[in-house]
Structures are given as C-alpha cells and as structure tokens.
Amino acid sequence: MSDVDEVEKSDVLGPQQMRSLRESKVRVNIFEGAIRSGKTIVSLLRFLMAVLFAKGGVIVVIARTRDSAYRNVFEPLMTPGLFGPLARLVHYTAGAPTGRILGRTVHVLGASDAKSEKVLRGLTVALAYVDEVTVIPEEFFTQLLGRMSPPGAKLFGTTNPDSPAHWLKVKFLDRITTGGLVGWRSWHFQLDDNPALTEEYKNQIKSEFTGLWFKRFVQGLWVAAEGAVFDMWDPEKHTIPWDDLPQMRELISVSLDYGTTNPTAALLLGVSAEVDMYGRAAPRLFFVDEYRHDSKLAQQKLTDSELARDLILWLNGIHLPASTSITLLPRFTIIDPSAASFKVELRKTHGITSTDADNDVLYGIRTLASLVASGKLLVAAPTNANPDRGCPGFISEAPGYVWDPKHTLKGEDKPLKIADHSLDAARYGITTTENIWRRFIKLAA
Template sequence: MSDVDQDEKSDVLGPQQMRSLRESKARVNIFEGAIRSGKTIVSLLRFLMAVLFAKGGVIVVIARTRDSAYRNVFEPLMNAGLFGPLARLVHYTAGAPTGRILGRTVHVLGASDAKSEKVLRGLTVALAYVDEVTVIPEEFFTQLLGRMSPPGAKLFGTTNPDSPAHWLKVKFLDRIGAGLAGWRSWHFQLDDNPALTEDYKNQIKAEFTGLWHKRFVQGLWVAAEGAVFDMWDPDIHTIPWDKLPEMRELIAVALDYGTTNPTAAIILGVSAEIDRLGRPTPRLFFVDEFRHDSKAAQQKLTDGELGRAFMLWLNDRHLPASTQSKLAPRFTIIDPSAASFKVELRKTHGITSTDADNDVLYGLRLMASLIASGHLLVAAPTDANPNRGCPGFIKEAPGYAWDPKATEKGEDKPLKIADHSIDAGRYDVTTTENVWRRYIKLAA
C-alpha cells in the first residue's frame, strides 16, 4: 500500500523525513512504518536524487505488479503538486516495461510470485526502487541484491509492517546494527507526516481495526491472530439487495471451484452514486452470489452440469432496478486450480475466463481495507428476494479466522474452513484492482 495522497504537498517535510533523506546513503535503505506516514514521498524524493548519479548498470522500479508500480510510484512522481517541475521529467504508461525519469530509461518489473525472479537474470542493477518490499517474494529480492554489483549501487524500498517473523525483518531489519553492513532503515509513524490534519488521522485510525490497525496505523510488526475481518458488522457492512443503488458497471464475476467442497461465485459492481453536490461517490458492492454445495444438496455435479447451473444464474437478473436488468459482468474470473471447469465454460458456453490472482494475504488485506473504510458493501437477501444477495459471504465473514498453527511458524494464513464465498470475493477485488482503483480511492 502506498502512503501517498495525490493532494499532499511535498514542500514541507517533517523531522523524520528530513533525517531519512539526509542519512539514506547506504547500499540498501528501507523506509518502513504506518500508512500515510510520509515514508513513500520522501523515499521517492531520495530515489529521484539517486537517479542523477546511477551508473554502471540499469535503473529498475519494482512492485507487486506494473499496475501497482504505476499507481504507487509513477503516478505520484508525475504529479506536479507533489514534485513540482520535476514531474514533467517523469514519463510512464501504465503496464509498460520501461519509463523515463530525468532523461534516464527505467525498467519496470512486476514481482507477483517466485517465478518472476527470472526477469532479473542477466541484469546489472545500479539503482532500484522497491514498492512494498514485504509483498515481494523473497527469491526475487535475493536475486535483486545479487544483481546490484556496480560500485555505489543502491536500493530504496518502502514497506508497511508485516509478521514479526517475515523474512525481511528476521533476515535483514533485525540484523541492522548487529553485523549486517550496508543497510539502514527508518521507522515512520502517522504523526511523522506534517501534511495530515488531525481529522484525517482520525479517519485513518477508524478505517482499520485489529491486526490491520496495529500494523498500518501503529506501525507494529505483530503476528496475526483472531478473526480476519474483526471489523465485520452486518448492520454496517451489508445492504438489502432490494436497496442496491444504481451500478456504473458490474466489473466481474469470480468463482471459487469445488467438487466435494462448495462452488461459489460472486459478482462485483461499482456504483454510480453521487453526493448532494453532484460529485461521484462510487462504492464497491458484492451484488449477487451463486453457490452449489454438493454435500448440502446431496448431489455432486459434473463440470457440464455445474456449468449449466452457473450460466443459468449468470444470465439471470442481478440488480433490483429493472433499467439495469441487462447489465452483465465485464470479466469472468476463475479459481486458478479449476482447469477442467474453465475448459467447460469455454467450449460449451463460449466464456473466456481470467485466472484469479490468488495472493491470499494481499487479497485479504485489500478486502479488509475496503470493508473497514466503507468502500465495499455486501448485498443481503430480503423477504421479497430471498434468493438474491450474498448469504454465503455474510455467513462466512464473522467466523473467518487466522490459523494459530501458522502464526506459531511466523506465517499469516487463514484457516481453510468455510471460506468459499470469501475466496470468490477475494478473487474479485484482487484480480480487478487495476479496474476499480479508477473509481475508489483508499486512504492508504
């Protein structure tokens, strides 16, 4: 998560920002701590300064995906409100493999899984900027360090806190000052950002609870425990299906495939809401759900039978407004493991699907942020329409918990129990993030 707000000004830096700007001369420089604490803006400023002197190799910008690199790195750099006249010297098209910064070519790399480290092979890296180091695979980061061979090569990285057993903390941050040469880090708290008002700080504090509050607001490296969605309140986070607002579009339908386990699919929409002044105030909604539980129905369906049932539901009405009855999901997203079902949908029904982004922790963090901030609501069945809405998700959400055995090993993993609708919802928001981010602006 980037901590840059596009309305934030960079002409006033706080003491911690100034300190890190002066002292970040090591081989590896990590800016870590709470969201919106000012760490990203100062790290980008320091990176710009380093671009001018990088030599002996290529310059790389690394993020979880190229879309997140655009959103968290290049979009702020190209904003004159943040970087003044320097913004005109930064050029990047979202998704492109290269950009230009201060006249230098910059390679933009996505690192969404361990296999992505192959893209580094053959590169000699003089300067690297890494957005959100903790969501980068360890193998990729290790390969990157090995590629920084030119004299004076430098890395600037940002991150929010994660598990205290995360590889970045255990193998590197905890060893700074205890034998690990060439590394420096700076810890940022919410109050280190002088651009934030007290009202906005209070808003951020209210948008995160439990684990996410400790990590993203307090800046603590703490272990996951208890409920994943400990902020969940059906009175706040659900809306009767009959009262769904008009939708701008139905972005996607995402399906979690099961044979002996339930199969669940959820449709994600973005609303066309406006405020009293006529300004757009879009929100995301899980508007409708398909679910087949072979155990409950005492009937195991073949892929052909499941495909027909799914398509019958998909071609039905999903919104209460009759004027929107023909609105259909733009994308179909399927569980990456459901190879046979994807073939069935393509051959029999002509549906071309997209593999779901199955980064579990990132997806849960994203969904928790959306729910806590009120940017994501879930449609609930009503007496008039008992077969509409997302009853499976609403039932699973309050009991969805972190696995205590995984926590003991330093891992953030949820218990794989009653999670099929949640998985479908997670596929929705994670896989289409680059789409709904055009409408929805989180405080992180």
C-alpha cells in the same frame, strides 16, 4: 497504494521525512511504517535524486505487478502537485516494460511470485526502487541484492509492517537494529510523521481499522496474526439490503471458487455510480449477488457441464433491483486457477473465455480488509422481499474466518481453510480486477 492524496495538501516535509532524506545514502534504504505516514513520497523524492547519479548498470522499479508500479510509483512521480516541474520529466504507460525518469530509461518489473526472479538474471543493477517490499518474494529480493554489483549501487524500498517473523524483518531489519548488517538503514514512520494530515483525518483512519490491521496499518507494528481475519466485520456497517443497492456504473466481474465435494461459490462485483452531496463522483464497490452450489446440502454433485449450465442460467438472471438495473454482463469471468476442466467447459460449450484468478492469498486478504475497513466495499444482504438475492454465503463466512494458530506459531500468516468458499471467490474478484477498480477507488498505503 500511494500517499498522493494527503501530500497534495502540503509541500512541507516532517522531521522524520527530512531525517530519512538526509541519511538514506547507504546501499539499502528501507522506509517502513503506518499507512498515510508520508514514507512513500519521501522515498520517491530520494529515488529521484539518486537517478541523476546512477551509473554502471540499469535502473529498475519493482512492484508486485507493473500495474501497481504505475499506481504507487509513477503516478505520484508524474503529479505536478507533488514533484513540480520534475513531473514533466517522468513518463510511463501502465503495463509497459520500461519508462523514462529524468531522461534515463527505467526497467519496470513485476514480482508477483517466486518464478519472477528469473527476469533479473543477466541484469546489472545500479539503482532499484522497490514498492511494498513485504509482498515481494524473498527469492526475488535476494536475487536483486546479488545484481547490485556496481560501486555505489543503491536500493530504496517501502513497506507496511507484516508478521514479526517475515523474512524482511528477521533477516534484515532486526540485524540493522543490532548493528550486524553493514550498508543498510531503515526509518520507521507513524501517522504523526506526516505533517499534511489533519487530526480529523488521522482520527478517521484510526477508527476504520481494528485488531491486527490497526496494529500494523495505523500503529506501524510488526505483530503476529491471531483471531478473526476480518475482525472489523460488522453486518450493520458492511452490508446493505439488496433492495437498497445504488445505481451501478458497471459490473466488473463474476469470480468463482470451484468445488466438487466442497461448495462452488461465485460473486458479482460492481462499482457504483454514486455521487456525494456536491455532485462529485463517490463510487464504492459492492458484491451485489452470489451463486452457490453446495453438493452436500443439495445432496447432488454436479458435473462440469451441469455446473456451467447452472452458472450461466444464474448469470443471465436478475442481479440488481429494478431501479438500478443495467443490462451489461460482468466484464470479466474470473475462475479459481485449479479449475482447469471447468474453464474448458465454459469456453467450449458456452463461449466464455475466463481469466485465471490472482491467488496471492495474503495480498488478497489485506486488500479485502482495507476495503471493508474503510467502508469502500459493501456486501448485499438478502431481504424478506428478495430472500434469494444478495450474498448470504459471504456474510455467513466472514465472522468465522480466522488465522490458523499453528501457522502463526511458525511466524506465517495463513487463514484456516474452513468455510471460506465465498470469501475465496470475493478475494479472487477483488485482487484480479484491482487495476480496474483502482481507477475509481483509492486506498490508504
């Protein structure tokens, strides 16, 4: 999630950007705050300057995945409208283990789970850029700090706020404030710190988020999660009658949350072929249809064989109105990582190779919330004419999906595991296919 869109409108840095650019000369430099506040671009500019002087070790770029490193770091750096002639000196292919910046080799590391810290072992790091520090495992970040042993080694990192009990805030940022942490600096960014944003655009951003997400993403506050997870959810705004679905460009995935005693839910995710009033592409994401088997309601448990056969029959059915029909099956079949036996059944009996779902719960919730809030994800609702189409499970679960107050007291963001099966399936589809739909859909960061 990059700041490319708004910075392309202006080549002027604001006072907070200039201040952070001048002062970010210490060992660890953290740029944190609201989305669209200009923190990403100024941190990348500072990183470029540091690349020229890094010595004694390797240069690393770290993000949740290599795909997000491409999207949030290298894509802006390779944009001439942002970095002028320097953009021609940055080279990276999405997913590759290394890139080139100003003639220097840069190692690109994904840090999606605690085990990923093993990739750092053996490295001596002279310079690091960390995208979205709060989604990096603490063990990885700690290992990285330990690898920054050369004299003059530096780290530049960005992040949106999280829980006030997040390890980054408690163990590091709070200690900067009290003067107990040597060699660290941080700069807080708000929407008004980005001179490229118009008042109209800022008001639009402010209107899209509510509750927790408004406080974190817009106000840039480190606040605890409480109440509804999707407190912005409004069926009038965020659903569309199944009969009114627009033409789809493709069906990206079917994603499934597997259950035996609990319901099994699967959702079809599509990206639309919509255009705006000027004929320009204006795609949105849609959950177009849903499969659901609740053994308690049906008073019948299905074996893996029966469930797979039932799912295949559903997949081969009608999922879009006749006016929008496309004959392609979804590109990916994404399955709950715990459903090992069901994945085997799909492969052996039906020849379907599935992809393990990305099960990063908090990242998935945050991404899903951003899409819903910005109106870039809509959910198809059943109609009188087609009561068996659409995603009634998602629509019924969304309003009651709440943060667990017991975990909130511990400083953790965790939702209650109650009536969340369609929501889990939706999260799997959105997070696992992010590198696909991000080609069409942009989100504020």
